[in-house]
Amino acid sequence: MALKNFPEQWGWLSKLFHWLTALLIFVQIPLGFYAESLRLSPLKIDVFVWHKSLGMLILLLVIARLLWRIKSTIPVALATSRLQQLLASGAHGLLYTLMLALPVSGWVTSSAANFPVKLFWLIPLPAIVGPDNDLKSLAAEVHEICVFIIIAVLLVHIGAAMRHHFVLRDSALKRMWF
Amino acid sequence: MKINILFLLMSLAAGLTSAEQWRDNSAASKLYFAPSFEGLPINGEFRQFSVNISSDPNLQPESLIVLVQIASADLGSSDLNEAIQMVDWFDSQGFAEARFSSDQIVATDQDNQFVASGRLSLKAAEKTIEVPFSWQQSADGSIRMLGELKLDRGDFAIGSGEWSSGDQIGLAVKVWFDLNLVGTND
Numbered sequence: 001m002a003l004k005n006f007p008e009q010w011g012w013l014s015k016l017f018h019w020l021t022a023l024l025i026f027v028q029i030p031l032g033f034y035a036e037s038l039r040l041s042p043l044k045i046d047v048f049v050w051h052k053s054l055g056m057l058i059l060l061l062v063i064a065r066l067l068w069r070i071k072s073t074i075p076v077a078l079a080t081s082r083l084q085q086l087l088a089s090g091a092h093g094l095l096y097t098l099m100l101a102l103p104v105s106g107w108v109t110s111s112a113a114n115f116p117v118k119l120f121w122l123i124p125l126p127a128i129v130g131p132d133n134d135l136k137s138l139a140a141e142v143h144e145i146c147v148f149i150i151i152a153v154l155l156v157h158i159g160a161a162m163r164h165h166f167v168l169r170d171s172a173l174k175r176m177w178f
Numbered sequence: 179m180k181i182n183i184l185f186l187l188m189s190l191a192a193g194l195t196s197a198e199q200w201r202d203n204s205a206a207s208k209l210y211f212a213p214s215f216e217g218l219p220i221n222g223e224f225r226q227f228s229v230n231i232s233s234d235p236n237l238q239p240e241s242l243i244v245l246v247q248i249a250s251a252d253l254g255s256s257d258l259n260e261a262i263q264m265v266d267w268f269d270s271q272g273f274a275e276a277r278f279s280s281d282q283i284v285a286t287d288q289d290n291q292f293v294a295s296g297r298l299s300l301k302a303a304e305k306t307i308e309v310p311f312s313w314q315q316s317a318d319g320s321i322r323m324l325g326e327l328k329l330d331r332g333d334f335a336i337g338s339g340e341w342s343s344g345d346q347i348g349l350a351v352k353v354w355f356d357l358n359l360v361g362t363n364d
Contacts, residue, residue: 040261042346049216114254116218124218131254 001178005073009175014072017065018176021058021099025154028054029147052110053119059103066096078164078172088160091153098150104128105143112136197240199362200321202229206358209246213253213331214348220258226250229357231323239313242280242294248273266338269301276300278309290314300334311355319361326354 004011010018031051038044079085110117111127112135118124129135164172209227212219226247233239248270253259263270280296294309311325329351331337337347 040264042340042343045215045346112255113257114220115258116215116220118216118218121216133256136255136257 005075007073007076008171010075011072012178013068014065015176015178017061017068021061021065024054024058024061025099025150028058029151032147049117049119049121052106052117052125055103055106056119056125058099059107062096062099062103075175078168078170080168087156091156091160094153095150095157098146098153102143102146102150105139105146108139109136109143112139197232197234198237200229200231200233200359201362202227203320203358203360204228207356209244209355209357210353211251212352214350215346217348219352220253222251222253222258224248224250225252229323229359231359237315237321238285239283239292239294242278242283242296242309244278246276248276266341267336273301278307280309281306286310298329301336303334305333321357321359323357323359324355326352329353 001012002009003013005014028051031047031054035044035047035051038047077085077088079088107125107128110125111129112132114127114131116124116127161173161176164170165174207229209224210221211224212221214220224246227250228245230243231239232241248268249263251259251262251268251270253262262268265272276299278296278298280294282296283292283294285292290312292311292313294311295306296309297304298307307327307329309325309327311323313321313323315321330349331347331351332342332344332349336351337344341347
């Protein structure tokens with residue numbers, strides 16, 4: 001299997017990036033809602049350490065993924081109309097934006113709340129901003145809005161993949177699989 | 179007349195030998211504390227406190243009383259500030275004030291360095307602690323008093339119940355101060 005992308009096929013690095021971020025996001029979103037729902041307790045703090053650790057891992061992965069994408073050939077779109085093509089690239093752009101905005105707004109929230117973080121209980125995460133109550137509320141709001149948008153866009157993304165695979169019976173899903 | 183002169187002399191003598199009283203100039207005095215999370219410090223301070231100290235005529239500190247308004251604890255964010263006032267932590271509703279009063283102050287063999295030992299009553303507990311500090315008069319006549327100590331929050335049941343292990347929120351809490359003291363005798 002090729003490392004690099006071809007016009008009709010994703011290379012294995014792009015596939016790995018795709019499915020790894022997908023997996024992490026599917027753990028991360030419920031983890032965030034769970035952490036938020038808990039009363040203040042050692043458990044809540046531990047769940048948040050997991051959430052922040054995974055979030056920073058996702059941020060790193062997404063940055064690497066974007067750099068790789070910029071350098072790579074992108075397989076040709078399988079859209080059946082101009083509108084579909086537009087929707088698809090819009091959704092992909094939005095997903096990348098949200099995959100950056102979510103970890104960054106979470107990082108700002110945590111730093112502005114003056115809470116120190118050790119990623120995976122090992123690596124101290126530097127504060128991205130100083131303590132600031134107003135900024136903390138704003139960043140938390142942005143984080144929450146972004147999570148609802150990403151859930152909606154992911155549903156569209158998955159729905160479109162299903163449609164390509166089961167209705168249009170094209171290679172959209174297959175060429176992203178190993 | 180004779181009595182008046184005698185009285186004058188007596189008061190002069192008393193003035194020379196009497197203790198001096200000092201208290202903090204709150205605008206220029208800071209009392210900091212730093213709990214830790216996973217070994218990383220969270221720096222904070224008490225915004226309201228008062229320090230009263232008396233010295234002998236040679237400016238040797240003799241007794242120290244510190245009162246701290248617990249509800250004024252500030253860790254830099256409203257989330258943390260609300261959390262630390264809860265019953266498991268400071269419980270400032272039940273215990274509004276912490277008090278340290280020295281039993282004795284001894285000079286160490288280093289210049290301007292002293293150790294006050296005394297009782298700290300904080301939350302429901304009273305413990306004997308030692309407060310090392312430096313004490314030096316500035317050109318304007320005020321005193322600069324600096325010191326640092328470590329307290330074990332477990333001694334005072336701060337962070338009780340599920341928080342008492344210290345695994346996440348460390349048991350050792352650093353406390354330090356930089357005080358500007360002004361004389362209150364006149």
